[in-house]
Amino acid sequence: MKKLLILHFHNHQTQPRVWRSYESFEGGYQMTGLGYVDCNREGVEFLLIKKPKWNWKMKLIQRFWLFFKCYEKVYWNLPQIKEAEKKLKDKEFDIIIAHNEESLPLVLKYKKGAKVIVDMHEYAPKEFEHSFWWRFYFAPYKHYLCQTYLPQADYVYSVSQGIAEEYTKNYGIKCDVITSAAYYFAPPPTLFAHSKETEQIKLIYHGMASPERGIEVMVETMDxxxxxFTLDLMLVANYNQEYFNKLQAMVEKRKNVRILPPVSFEEIIPFSAQYDIGFYILKPANFNHLYALPNKFFEFIQARLAIAISPNPEMARLTKQYNLGIISKDFSAKEMAKSLNALTKEQILQYKENANQTAKILNAEKEGEKLLKILEEITQ
Structure with missing residues (x-):
């Protein structure tokens, strides 16, 4: 049985793309994981490393090296890289799945003949481009890592076509797409029960309370x-408590909006299935927001919801292709409200039925099959 390493400097229990990697390869490979939080999966050896805690002195030294473009020095002095080197130096694998550019130099140094596959979740050189200081210090560093190391990987993929094309254009590599589709979820027996019984139309948004996502625009839409129409926001508050408090104050002034506590990852789809419309306005604060194709979009589909989204190209393309719902003319609250107000009950029911059919096509099982085929091809 071939040995496979999944490396991501993150929590391997809460990252959907990482978790789905383990699911896809289970039974076919002898798996090892490396990251900050154990995946807790039977039969997987896990190499646990500490998430670094940065003090002001460490940050100052790092910024000094970044300013003078000492990028190799920056990388190899990262605490997590130093610890990971100790864990990997005596290990051997046939295949390594490296998540994001920060894993890549490390796995290429210690691959020992292994095939290296890179999952570039987003477009790294523009990840936080809305921040001046991030653009000043980190964008050139991320560009250096991509330019230097991506061409050395055996296979690269990302989450959406727009992001994949940007990697190809700027680094001359082939970059495929493996979406963040959710696992197939059997439709509830009462798929249309709520939608048929009442004229009320229930919208849901779920995700982190992150200011970069501009959730307040969705709240303002309800004016x-x-x-x-009613809107429920199921928010993870601890990402940014100050922003969550701001949203809470906005919601308290409106009768048609509520904030609900988040359910577990496994419960998101069955919980959402009681709604009519999955709702998402994502103002493009940066390149990755513009070309986003997030987990929640596919979770809306598996929950058999009609979809109401802003005109982000990747989400809009699939919404049009499968006739899943409405796309507002721009990113404003008023334009989205116009599109929502024009909806009939019959249209919503049709969009839900279209989601029911699309759920069989756009799911994690299909994407996992693609990935398995890729592994087989590159290891032949």
Missing amino acids: YVDSR
Whole structure:
């Protein structure tokens, strides 16, 4: 049985793309993981490393090296890289799945003949481009890592077509797409029960309370919709407590919006299935937001919801292709409200049925099959 390493400097229990990697390869490979939090999967050896705690002195030294473009020095002095080197130096694998550019120099140094596959979740050189200081210090560093190391990988993929094309354009590599599709979820027996019984139309958004996502625009949309509509926001508050408090204050002033506590990852789809519409306005604060194709989009589909989204190209393309719902003309609350107000009950029911059919096509099982085929091809 071939030995496979999944390396991601993150929590391997809460990262959906990482978790799905383990699911896809289970039974076919002898698996090892490396990261900050054990995946806790039977039969997987896990190499645990500490998540670094940065003090002001460490940050100052790092910024000094970044300013003078000492990028190799920056990378190899990262605490997590130093610890990971100790864990990997005596290990051998046939295949390594490296998540993001920060894993790549490390795995290439210690691959010992292994095939290296890189999952570039987003477009790294523009990840936080809305921040001046990030653009000043980190964007050139991320560009250096991509330019230097991505061409050395055996296979590269990302989450959406727009992001994949940007890697190809700027680094001359082939970059494929493996989406963040959710696992297939059997439709609830009462798929259309709520939608047929009442004129009320229930919208849901779920995710982190992150200011970069501009969730307040979705709240403001509810000022312009007709009386049929209500919105529930299921938010993870601890990402940014100050922003969550701001949203909470906005919601308290409105009768048609609520904030709900988050459910577990496994419960997101069955919980969402009681709603009519999956709702997402994502203002493009950066390149990755513009070309986002997030987990929640596919979770809306598996929950058999109609979809109401802003005109981000990747989400809009699939929404049009499978006739899943409405796309507002721009990213404003008023335009989205116009699109929502024009909806009929019959249209919503049709979009839900279209999601029901699309759930069989756009799912993690299909994407996992693609990945398994890739592994087989590159190890032949």
